[in-house]
Amino acid sequence: MMWRRGKILGKGGSAMVYLAAVVSPTSNDLLPSLMAVKSAPFYKSRCLAKEERLLSDFADCPHIIRCFGEDLTIEEDGEQWYNMLLEHAAGGSLADRIQSFGRGLPESEVRRFTKSLLMGISYIHKKGYVHCDIKPHNNMLLVEEKDDFSMSLNGKRKRVQESTAKIADFGLAKRAGKKLKAKENKPRLRGTALYMAPESILRGEYEPHADIWTVGIGFSEKVPEIPSGLSKEAEDFLKKCLVRDLRSRWTADMLLGHPFVSAANNALHNLLIASTPASVMSVSSYF
Numbered sequence: 001m002m003w004r005r006g007k008i009l010g011k012g013g014s015a016m017v018y019l020a021a022v023v024s025p026t027s028n029d030l031l032p033s034l035m036a037v038k039s040a041p042f043y044k045s046r047c048l049a050k051e052e053r054l055l056s057d058f059a060d061c062p063h064i065i066r067c068f069g070e071d072l073t074i075e076e077d078g079e080q081w082y083n084m085l086l087e088h089a090a091g092g093s094l095a096d097r098i099q100s101f102g103r104g105l106p107e108s109e110v111r112r113f114t115k116s117l118l119m120g121i122s123y124i125h126k127k128g129y130v131h132c133d134i135k136p137h138n139n140m141l142l143v144e145e146k147d148d149f150s151m152s153l154n155g156k157r158k159r160v161q162e163s164t165a166k167i168a169d170f171g172l173a174k175r176a177g178k179k180l181k182a183k184e185n186k187p188r189l190r191g192t193a194l195y196m197a198p199e200s201i202l203r204g205e206y207e208p209h210a211d212i213w214t215v216g217i218g219f220s221e222k223v224p225e226i227p228s229g230l231s232k233e234a235e236d237f238l239k240k241c242l243v244r245d246l247r248s249r250w251t252a253d254m255l256l257g258h259p260f261v262s263a264a265n266n267a268l269h270n271l272l273i274a275s276t277p278a279s280v281m282s283v284s285s286y287f
């Protein structure tokens with residue numbers, strides 16, 4: 001075994017997630033020294049194995065959590081476990097970050113996270129899949145050190161820690177266009193009820209536009225309404241997500257061109273936001 005199981009990072013409905021240290025890095029240089037390992041007893045690991053195949057196919061997208069492969073282990077009680085080796089998100093989930101801020105995140109950060117979320121969703125949709133469970137709990141934050149260019153305008157340069165958001169938990173993902181079988185004439189539901197699009201609840205429909213509704217719900221504090229106190233751009237962005245008529249709901253690519261996200265990551269733009277009253281405004285308590 002090249003890695004050793006560490007403390008529990010989280011518990012899901014289908015699996016446990018542990019911190020893992022690589023024990024013999026020379027045997028596989030591709031593995032980082034720390035990983036997250038999502039594990040389940042082998043007899044319950046069909047979904048996890050499906051998730052591993054999907055994540056391996058999505059490995060070239062920087063907005064999706066990376067998977068380094070799978071491994072089988074025999075645990076102390078003799079039971080065989082299936083393990084999926086993942087990039088470790090040291091910043092926890094976006095939900096954790098929102099909770100730690102209390103009042104909500106600054107708008108410049110929301111724009112940046114929303115942009116990477118949409119880039120990840122656009123990639124998934126182009127690959128012909130629907131995530132089906134986009135929510136802050138499934139957006140994991142990786143922490144990187146970067147130069148702070150806004151400081152260099154004052155003649156000083158500083159290294160700052162910045163979080164990058166990546167989409168995780170593909171346990172419910174499905175192929176676009178593939179219908180979920182109804183059960184006892186009722187639509188089959190998947191995902192988290194509070195975030196579900198109207199067409200999913202009413203007709204069990206999970207096509208790419210359902211992922212866009214869930215982006216909007218996360219943004220608007222889990223109710224399909226536009227919260228007060230948003231900037232005009234944020235408000236308009238939400239109105240393009242929370243549209244019941246599927247023909248009018250914007251796609252991920254259309255939203256990437258929306259002014260709310262198109263200028264995100266632009267240092268000068270962020271500096272301008274930071275120097276206006278909008279900087280003290282938080283975009284709802286979700287984001």
Ligand SMILES: Nc1ncnc2c1ncn2[C@@H]1O[C@H](COP(=O)(O)OP(=O)(O)OP(=O)(O)O)[C@@H](O)[C@H]1O
Nearest residue numbers: 009010011012013014015017036086087088089169
């Ligand atoms: N790559 C990671 N790095 C750090 N922590 C992680 C990582 N992946 C998952 N976690 C933690 O483990 C928890 C459970 O993970 P995940 O949601 O993938 O499991 P699941 O069984 O598919 O859950 P669910 O029942 O919610 O679908 C997450 O909420 C998160 O706190």
